[in-house]
Amino acid sequence: MDLKERITGLMPQVREELAELVAIRSVADPRQYPPEECRHAADWVRTKFSELGFADVRLEETADGSLAVVGSRNCPNPQAPTVLLYAHYDVQPPLDDTAWKSPPFELTEKDGRWYGRGTADCKGNILAHLTALRALDDELPVHLKLVVEGSEEQGTGGLEAFVPDHADLLRADAILVCDTGNAAVGRPAATVSLRGMVNVVVTVHALTSEVHSGMFGGAAPDALAALVAMLATLRDSAGNTTITGLDNTDTWSGEPYPPEQFRADAGLLDSARLLGDGTVSDMLWARPALTILGIDCPPVLGSAAAIAPRARARLNLRIPPGLEPAQAQQALIEHLRSIAPWGTAVDIELEASGAPFRARTDGPAYRALDAAMQDAYGRPMALLGQGGSIPLCNVLADTFPDAEIIMMGVEEPQALIHAPNESVDPTEIAAMSLVEARFLQLYANTDS
Template sequence: MDLRARITDLMRPAREELAEFVAIRSVADARQFPPEECARAAQWVLDKFAGLGFSDAHLARTPDGSDAVVGSRPGPNPDAPTVLLYAHYDVQPPLDDSAWRTPPFELTEVDGRWYGRGAADCKGNILAHLLALRALGNDVPVNLKLVVEGSEEQGTGGLEAFVASHHDLLRADTILVCDTGNAAVGHPAATVTLRGMVNVVVTVETMASELHSGMFGGAAPDALAGLIAMLASLRDQHGNTTVTGLDNTQTWTGAPYPPEQFRADAGVLEGVSLLGDGSVSDMLWARPAITVLGIDCPPVTGSTASIVPRASARLNLRVPPGMAADDAHSALVNHLKAAAPWGVHVTVDLEAIGSPFQAAVGGAAFEAMSAAMSEAYGKPMATLGQGGSIPLCNVFSDTYPDAEIILLGVEEPLALIHAPNESVDPGEIKALAESLALFLQRYAALRG
């Protein structure tokens, strides 16, 4: 029986296995969910991989207090290449339960897709790992290492710190980061760039206290109006990000993202324009992008006829490869202060910063993955960028500079990861599993 037929047979019980996994509410935030749920998920992962030859699989406590599942499986000989499999078992909180069409922690099939928190991000990717290894059976031609972390969604850096202090434990020739996906269902892709990010809180202060707008309005400086003017300076009339000192003309050279597909994927309302004067791919993956995440000011309900003396906004700046995150942070701070009107007092506090990432392409692993995905999906493998940040990729790159790092997964746009109604197309799990199995065979042959 060939790999495709084996994986087809394995898909029959796969739904129940994923349902069992999704039912574990492994949100890595003890304020919202009991930590025992993450412990259950970690043990679930450990047991599954221990049953597939990772006899030394164990839980490793990381510096942020989360547990990573770590293990190895020797190949046919020590000289065979080593491949590290990465994923994470923690999930985002479900957010508003009422916004879900199905119970968030109960895998439910609707119109051929499987709905549930973590079904795609990232438990569906873990299932694909398991299916690939089961399909290969005893014929895995490489040395394997495994790390499945438990705090990726919290961004607390537990595994990043663990890698830095356990160099040899996870050292590999190729690292498969299964936490991204394709541009569309059935269209294989490897992610080759990740945008970095800068999160800041900007605060404007103008007066000692609120003042009655009838008595003082017109001359008294309004902090909220000052903040709005500063925020308005961050984009031009076309929606381009215009932070002084940052290049907003870079272009994307990989696969395009058709505007009509993006409009559908993003749910853009009729008549509303897409932002920027570049292509969708340029705006998503090659250029800086500023987002106002939140504003602290009086809410409409309960507001009074008062001039606001203090207002704040939380901003997120996505930083494409080719720009240094530290330089982007400095540019944003300088821009905000220069744009501040009327001499208002401005403070800009840094919350978080992460560097962009660019993967090397053209090596033996990349060539093997391209061939494997093309065979599994029946279409050529494209290269994509991702707007999100995965700081671990930079840690892997710095720690193992000779390793090839390939990002892939089941998390295409319809998956709605991090949002209500997350789902996975089971065909993506099947095709990814076949791709992974074929990759291990082809990579061993190329490196043999």
Template sequence: MGVDGLRDKISALMPRVRTDLAELVAYRSVADPRQFPPEECDSAANWVKDHFAEVGFGKLELVTTADGSKAVYGERPAAPGHDGARTVLLYAHYDVQPPLDASAWRTPPFELTEQDGRWYGRGAADCKGNILMHLTALRALGDDVPVNLKLIVEGSEEQGTGGLEAYVPERAGLLAADAILVCDTGNAAAGVPTVTTTLRGLANVVVTVSALRSEMHSGMFGGAAPDALAALVHMLASLRDAHGNTTITGLSADQGWQGTDYPADQFRTDANVLDGVQLLGDGTVAEMVWARPAVTILGIDCPPVVGSAAAIQPTARARLNLRVPPGMDATRAQDALVAHLQAVAPWGVHVDIERESHGEPFRASTGGPAYQALGDAMREAYGRDMTTAGQGGSIPLCNVFHDTFPDAEIILMGVEEPRTLMHAPNESVDPAEIAHMALAEALFLQRYAAT
């Protein structure tokens, strides 16, 4: 089937896409039993299993991974006449972030709602919209899929507990493929066909500063008694310079970016930056968010303003997130952050640093036939050339795929363009992105088989 026929079929399928996505979004599939019943994830997993059975997948099963979450696995052989066809593994996840502040949502978080041409709901983009992208591409192709397909849809990606990361090496023979479509990213902007080629890694720490054995009256002792909270503020301030560049001793900021630009005006809109507030750093936006280390203060333990007393704080604590660009080792970056904090601590205060999770950055190899086929498919689907972008977030599974299947081409794509506000209140998806990306995926499967 040609591009026009596929486009028409996908257009006719869009009412079903909305109905299916509404059903899937209604499952409160947060993979944390402290927040939502685990039956919500079980129901979402079974929904995925049943709907991929409808598009020709067999050997479907719910696989319990190391963290207790269930992944959906299945296989679909190439259509008759395609002996020796390549194998493509399709990836997505059905678990979602918690809705956070329900009062900040303009629509019910778990009820798909249309406003201004977008579909709102938790998981509408990340990553249930990508599940519908897969289904729509396969429904449009019908029986004529010229490659072997494998499917893995996990249920704990957002929690970062590593269930699938542990499963992949253990079942390498089951999941082996020539190309892996990791559909958990998106275009640089709606309507701009984009493949993500780099991911920043991460290195988190919790730093605790201690200066006194107990709180002390600020009137009687302030001025000479060391203040743990002030010491912590001093340490945290040393992590950025006056322009906002991350300045951790031992980490170089000289990481160039060769892909698509990220216009500053677009970034200001995407990031909800207030009028008059400057963007950070002395590099381009693309360099700052995709190619340089970036430290974020995730939280501070200290007395709240309401109810605070006139007392010097004996201890203070902060949690820090360091994003690590490709070309930089995450373990060494975490070492540098720890050493920096210890070195800048003032007044001889006691510093204890807990190392949390760390994950290595990722850079895709883009010279193979799968990337060539995807470029052709994106051009036909969108009417413009495909560009490349980075991703500030981390997907540890990509490194697991690369280490387990070093010859496989790993492609990151999807419907999660910046306006989706994934992980935030009022997450939404542009239905046109689902349609275009489903067309691109269908065309890719055809073009890849022909390369």
């Protein structure tokens, strides 16, 4: 029986186990969900990999209190390369339960897809690891190391702090970071570029307290109007991000993102126009992009005829490889301060930052991956960027500078990760399981 047939035979077990894992409410935020849920998920992962020959698999506590599942499994050939398998078992909160068409923590099948929080991000990738190894069975041709973390979605950095202090535990020749996905169902891809990010909270102060808009409006500065005016300078009429000191003309050289596919993936209204004067790929992966995440101001319901004395906004600036977070942060702060109108006072708090990442793609691991994806999908591998940040990749690159880092997974655009009605296409789990199994076989025989 070949690998594809073995994986096909394993898919009922994949569904059963993914349903078990999705039912565990492993949101790594004790304000919303009990921490026992994450411990339950960690134990589930530990047990499953223990059954697959990871005899030393165990739970390691990281700096933020989360538990990482770590372990190793050796093959008979002492000269074989070592591959580190990564995923995470924690998930985003479901957000608005009423927006879900099925219970968020219950795997539900509809129109050929499996719905539930974490089905794609990232519990589906855990099942792809397990399925690839089950398909290989005793024919494992490389040494394996494993790390499955429990706080990736909260961004609290537990594993990022753990890696440098436990380098020998995780050291590998190739690292499979299985937390991204393909260009579309059936279109294989590796993610080779990640945006970095800078989050700031900007507060505008204009008055010491609310005052009557009829008595003082027209002469007294309005903090909310000042904030709106400031935010309006962060994009031009075409939608390009316009922050003084940041270039917004770079172009993307990898796989293009067809505009009509992007419109469908993003759920644009028929009347809505795409932003910017570059291609979709340029705007997503090669240029800075500013998003207003939230605004604190009086709500419409219950608002009074008064001038707002203060207002604030939370801003997210995504930055492409080649731009340092400190440079982007300074440019954003200086821009906001310089355009604050009417002498209003501006406070700016740095909330978070993360560096962008670009993978090296000219080594034996990428050659093996390209061949594995061709075998599994019958078409060449594309190279994609991703707008999200995975700070761990930079830590891995710094700690293991000779390792090849590969980002792949089951999270194609229809998966709606981080949103209500997250889902996974089971054919992607099957295909990516085959990719991983074939990669391990091919990488073992690839000249470095």
